[in-house]
Amino acid sequence: MFESYKAESVEKGFRLLLELLQKGSIGLEHSSDLLLDYRNDLELQDLFSNIFEPQARVKLIDTINTLYLVPETDNRVFGYTNEQLRQKMKLGDNKELYLAYFIITCLLALFYSSESMEEVHRSYVKYEELERFATLKLRELGEGEKTEELERELEINLRTTKDLWLDMQEKDETITRLRSTTKNRASFIAKVCSFLSEEGLIHEQGTEIYVSEKTEQIIRKFYSDSQQKSKLLTLLTAKGVEA
Amino acid sequence: MRTTLKGFAQRMKALCIYYPLYDLRNGRKYEGLDQVSLGFGVLLHILDNMLIGAEYCDQNSIAHFLKGVVEESCSQRLSEEEAREMAYYFLDALRNGGRPFSYAFQDLEEGREELHKFALIDTADYQVQGKMKYKLSETGLDLLFKTKEIYSELRISISQLYLRQQIEKGVFQEALRTVDELYTQVKGLHDRLENMKLQVIRNVSQLSVSDYIQVTAEVQEQLKREKEVFKSLQALLKQTQDTYRSRELSAREEHNLNLLLAISSRLENVINEHNRLFTVMLGLGSLLETALLDSMSNTFRTKIDFEREFVDEILQENTPLDNLRQVLHPLLLPGTSRYFNPLRALDSQQLTKDEELTEEQLVELNQQELQKELEREKAIKKARDGRYTGYLKLILLPLLEHEVFTLAGILAALTPEKYAQLINQVDFYSFLVQVHQMGSLPLRFDPQDRAKLIDTEGGNLPFLLAKLLDAHPELSPYGSLEISALRDEVPLANGNLVSNYMFRRKEAESDV
Numbered sequence: 001m002f003e004s005y006k007a008e009s010v011e012k013g014f015r016l017l018l019e020l021l022q023k024g025s026i027g028l029e030h031s032s033d034l035l036l037d038y039r040n041d042l043e044l045q046d047l048f049s050n051i052f053e054p055q056a057r058v059k060l061i062d063t064i065n066t067l068y069l070v071p072e073t074d075n076r077v078f079g080y081t082n083e084q085l086r087q088k089m090k091l092g093d094n095k096e097l098y099l100a101y102f103i104i105t106c107l108l109a110l111f112y113s114s115e116s117m118e119e120v121h122r123s124y125v126k127y128e129e130l131e132r133f134a135t136l137k138l139r140e141l142g143e144g145e146k147t148e149e150l151e152r153e154l155e156i157n158l159r160t161t162k163d164l165w166l167d168m169q170e171k172d173e174t175i176t177r178l179r180s181t182t183k184n185r186a187s188f189i190a191k192v193c194s195f196l197s198e199e200g201l202i203h204e205q206g207t208e209i210y211v212s213e214k215t216e217q218i219i220r221k222f223y224s225d226s227q228q229k230s231k232l233l234t235l236l237t238a239k240g241v242e243a
Numbered sequence: 244m245r246t247t248l249k250g251f252a253q254r255m256k257a258l259c260i261y262y263p264l265y266d267l268r269n270g271r272k273y274e275g276l277d278q279v280s281l282g283f284g285v286l287l288h289i290l291d292n293m294l295i296g297a298e299y300c301d302q303n304s305i306a307h308f309l310k311g312v313v314e315e316s317c318s319q320r321l322s323e324e325e326a327r328e329m330a331y332y333f334l335d336a337l338r339n340g341g342r343p344f345s346y347a348f349q350d351l352e353e354g355r356e357e358l359h360k361f362a363l364i365d366t367a368d369y370q371v372q373g374k375m376k377y378k379l380s381e382t383g384l385d386l387l388f389k390t391k392e393i394y395s396e397l398r399i400s401i402s403q404l405y406l407r408q409q410i411e412k413g414v415f416q417e418a419l420r421t422v423d424e425l426y427t428q429v430k431g432l433h434d435r436l437e438n439m440k441l442q443v444i445r446n447v448s449q450l451s452v453s454d455y456i457q458v459t460a461e462v463q464e465q466l467k468r469e470k471e472v473f474k475s476l477q478a479l480l481k482q483t484q485d486t487y488r489s490r491e492l493s494a495r496e497e498h499n500l501n502l503l504l505a506i507s508s509r510l511e512n513v514i515n516e517h518n519r520l521f522t523v524m525l526g527l528g529s530l531l532e533t534a535l536l537d538s539m540s541n542t543f544r545t546k547i548d549f550e551r552e553f554v555d556e557i558l559q560e561n562t563p564l565d566n567l568r569q570v571l572h573p574l575l576l577p578g579t580s581r582y583f584n585p586l587r588a589l590d591s592q593q594l595t596k597d598e599e600l601t602e603e604q605l606v607e608l609n610q611q612e613l614q615k616e617l618e619r620e621k622a623i624k625k626a627r628d629g630r631y632t633g634y635l636k637l638i639l640l641p642l643l644e645h646e647v648f649t650l651a652g653i654l655a656a657l658t659p660e661k662y663a664q665l666i667n668q669v670d671f672y673s674f675l676v677q678v679h680q681m682g683s684l685p686l687r688f689d690p691q692d693r694a695k696l697i698d699t700e701g702g703n704l705p706f707l708l709a710k711l712l713d714a715h716p717e718l719s720p721y722g723s724l725e726i727s728a729l730r731d732e733v734p735l736a737n738g739n740l741v742s743n744y745m746f747r748r749k750e751a752e753s754d755v
Contacts, residue, residue, distance in 0.1 A: 073570065082568055109549035126340065
């Protein structure tokens with residue numbers, strides 16, 4: 001760690017941080033000066049890794065063409081609350097929100113199982129397959145006693161999510177605009193996907209879902225980092241919200 | 244037996260890539276039609292669109308193609324909708340529903356099970372909320388070229404051979420086609436290098452350094468050979484054109500000459516593209532270095548299995564809502580809250596109005612866009628011209644003091660900062676290749692020739708040279724600077740190797 005930082009570096013660093021917070025990423029094509037500054041300036045990198053990243057609870061992910069800013073899991077300032085996310089995804093209640101989170105995780109599961117870290121990997125996943133996968137997984141649930149017990153402790157739980165999902169029709173042929181409702185599974189998936197598109201995480205072509213370079217890089221460099229991963233896995237098994 | 248089975252896995256892999264096509268036979272949907280042929284046709288159509296000048300194709304274009312083929316060869320009429328459906332069916336089948344195809348086989352040479360994974364079609368391009376465009380993957384290209392009995396390493400060389408024969412025999416229409424194919428093949432090599440880049444980015448350990456060195460050495464060698472042949476082809480074309488130009492032409496000959504000109508100009512494109520590969524190779528070298536560093540700083544990266552580790556875990560543990568949100572958080576854009584700022588109350592406001600843009604406004608918008616684009620390009624060009632002028636100075640100014648000097652000598656004389664900056668500028672290498680190709684740089688221009696030199700987008704080296712000579716009259720006593728490659732190579736601090744060049748000044752011939 002540097003003893004002190006030059007005012008010039010701090011200024012550059014702050015500009016870079018603001019730009020990243022605003023846009024989420026900067027690429028070589030558009031903001032190449034800032035990016036090159038970052039890459040060539042050890043002091044600037046040091047400033048980020050020792051001060052900015054831990055303080056702002058973000059992580060920079062430098063890839064060959066783009067620098068991404070990733071909010072850490074427990075980021076209160078640059079993260080969202082459940083309520084904000086409900087609004088962004090245009091969902092009615094937390095039950096639906098839970099389901100949306102679950103669908104996103106299922107989508108990632110279809111793209112990233114252990115072998116898909118290889119060079120040739122899936123190029124797209126169709127709505128139907130995502131629907132089948134989620135349905136299968138939720139059907140598997142419920143026979144165990146553990147869920148029953150857990151259910152009592154929490155208001156929103158998997159059982160209600162499962163019922164919500166399984167009670168939906170697979171699709172509704174009478175609807176012309178898929179995204180206008182969340183009352184059938186295909187529409188629900190469409191809604192989640194349009195949120196993911198807005199976030200730059202996927203591209204859609206009809207009912208085919210393609211993951212973006214951004215997702216690819218964050219999964220490979222952030223989620224696969226053993227330290228980060230163990231943090232995430234602890235979150236999955238934790239019974240309450242972290243303080 | 245050992246020798247019989249040598250390279251067995253490689254051969255099996257070459258065989259595997261045909262399975263998806265044969266599997267089309269089992270499809271129930273179009274039982275009355277020859278689905279294998281139609282699927283193969285779709286691949287050829289995609290290839291056709293990859294040829295020079297054409298755009299990558301989308302689903303509509305494939306539907307259109309299928310409609311035509313089915314109507315002509317199978318005497319069935321398809322509606323637009325049916326054709327689209329059929330296109331989708333084949334696209335989906337030939338992309339295995341988005342998964343790579345995978346075939347297991349017993350490697351008899353090594354005595355172990357092997358799994359070959361590949362894709363035939365890749366996504367070429369997407370636009371947000373627009374159409375996907377498709378291209379053949381390297382394997383897809385391989386498949387098609389193998390049906391023409393050409394080995395991949397020799398593909399370009401063999402096409403070059405074809406082209407030579409076609410020009411010599413005077414079958415120019417076919418020669419034109421061969422040039423287009425050559426373009427695709429060079430592009431294919433480009434893709435192969437790009438793929439290698441991707442592989443390096445994703446996982447550097449999979450591609451061990453020695454493999455890498457071997458592959459690049461092979462490619463380098465091949466590129467050099469091909470380049471020679473291209474030169475001779477250009478000469479042949481010029482010669483052939485000259486025989487036409489020297490006499491009066493019949494209408495048919497006129498037509499042939501036009502074809503020859505088209506072949507020349509397209510060959511020019513192929514050669515440019517081919518030259519670009521040299522630069523890509525250099526980029527690859529520095530990329531590998533970055534990636535190696537990157538992988539060293541990320542030794543803690545592990546594999547991740549979202550199904551087992553996340554989905555199943557959620558089901559098992561009934562993860563609370565808030566924790567699940569946190570787990571997905573890193574994927575989301577940073578959220579910034581907006582606050583009321585009383586000082587901005589008097590700012591001009593944006594009022595939304597439903598208003599369709601008129602034709603004129605659209606034109607104007609387009610023009611603005613165009614203007615911006617132009618300005619951007621201008622800025623890029625200016626920066627590039629600046630760099631090239633710098634490179635020119637670098638190799639020209641030493642001639643004031645020395646008659647003969649080398650690249651190694653020039654580099655050694657640079658300050659450490661200048662040296663570091665220079666070797667990291669990728670276009671410096673293509674500059675060297677370019678001047679080497681030119682053989683010699685003239686140091687004085689005939690006023691008439693000088694007037695003909697104009698500034699263009701790329702390839703304006705002579706223009707920049709003339710400008711530099713204007714600014715440095717002290718160079719004018721000399722006639723030219725000759726450039727030749729020496730046998731040794733100069734290792735650079737960034738791990739790249741460049742040929743050492745020798746520069747020799749030649750006195751001007753007498754002016755009288």
